[in-house]
Amino acid sequence: MAEEKFCPSCNVKMDYRLGVYECPSCGHTEERAATPAAEQKASGPGFRPEPWQQAQQQRASGPVPAPGSIQAPSMAPLAGPAGGTGDYYNPYPTLYTEKIVFFSLQVIGWVVNGIMVLVFSSMLSTMGPGTGAGADLGVGTGAIILLAVIMGAISLGLWYLVLFTEQLWAKYCCGGCLVLLVLISIPSIFVSNQEMSGIAAPGMGSYQMISTGVSVLLWIWVLWILWRDIQVVKGQA
Numbered sequence: 001m002a003e004e005k006f007c008p009s010c011n012v013k014m015d016y017r018l019g020v021y022e023c024p025s026c027g028h029t030e031e032r033a034a035t036p037a038a039e040q041k042a043s044g045p046g047f048r049p050e051p052w053q054q055a056q057q058q059r060a061s062g063p064v065p066a067p068g069s070i071q072a073p074s075m076a077p078l079a080g081p082a083g084g085t086g087d088y089y090n091p092y093p094t095l096y097t098e099k100i101v102f103f104s105l106q107v108i109g110w111v112v113n114g115i116m117v118l119v120f121s122s123m124l125s126t127m128g129p130g131t132g133a134g135a136d137l138g139v140g141t142g143a144i145i146l147l148a149v150i151m152g153a154i155s156l157g158l159w160y161l162v163l164f165t166e167q168l169w170a171k172y173c174c175g176g177c178l179v180l181l182v183l184i185s186i187p188s189i190f191v192s193n194q195e196m197s198g199i200a201a202p203g204m205g206s207y208q209m210i211s212t213g214v215s216v217l218l219w220i221w222v223l224w225i226l227w228r229d230i231q232v233v234k235g236q237a
Contacts, residue, residue, distance in 0.1 A: 005021050005030070007023035007025065007026060007028050008028070009023070009026050009028050010023065010025045010026050010028075012024065012025040012026075014028075014030070016032070019031060019032050020032070091231075091232075092228045092232065095225065095228050095229060095232070098221075098225050099163045099164065099225060099229075102159075102163070102221070102222060102225065103156075103159055103160070103163060103164075106155065106156060106159055107156060110152035110155065110156065111152075113148065113152065114145070114148050114149060114152060117144060117145055117148045118145055121144055121145060158170075158174075162174045162226070163225070163229070166233045168230060168233060168234070171226050171229060171230050171233075172230075174222075174226060175223055175226045175227070175230075178219045178222060178223050178226075179223065181219055182216055182219050182220060182223075185212055185215065185216050185219075186216065188208070188209065188212040189209055189212050189213045189216065190209070191209075
């Protein structure tokens with residue numbers, strides 16, 4: 001809608017028609033100045049707001065899902081104008097990637113474990129009756145392999161629950177268990193179980209201490225992942 005304009009000659013309100021102001025008294029005419037681009041509203045059929053504009057509209061209409069939550073698993077900040085990030089701040093940009101890396105390591109570990117169980121069970125079973133993997137317990141090779149598969153599925157399912165859902169109780173329980181595990185394992189980094197038991201085997205003591213140290217570092221990393229994830233779920237990040 002055109003704004004009111006008065007004739008500069010006779011101070012009479014001018015009429016507006018087809019983009020031109022005309023004075024009904026003296027006939028003076030003026031063209032309407034173009035509306036500045038900053039004042040124009042981007043609307044109408046076919047208009048699609050930019051991602052950063054969508055973020056502003058979401059913030060105006062209601063709360064935005066927390067980064068890293070089940071509603072926004074990608075943890076990717078929305079792009080703003082001129083390559084910026086708009087108003088969607090992501091405090092932990094690598095958190096989701098770290099979850100994927102750790103979960104992938106767990107999957108690979110269980111796959112390797114299953115292959116080892118299969119290989120060793122097959123090797124022992126070829127040595128004759130009563131020498132299979134479960135010979136002492138009266139369990140066949142197939143049952144041992146099935147048990148390994150079930151244990152792997154349960155373990156991966158629990159890790160998925162802890163890492164990729166918003167169940168705080170699961171994250172706290174897992175974090176508490178990992179803290180206890182780290183505290184219990186720290187002495188084994190410096191003194192091997194073989195030295196404490198008096199049983200020695202070439203190289204096994206050093207291997208055991210190194211592997212325990214690597215495991216402790218891995219568990220501390222998972223604790224760091226869980227701490228950040230809890231902050232995100234609780235909306236404190």
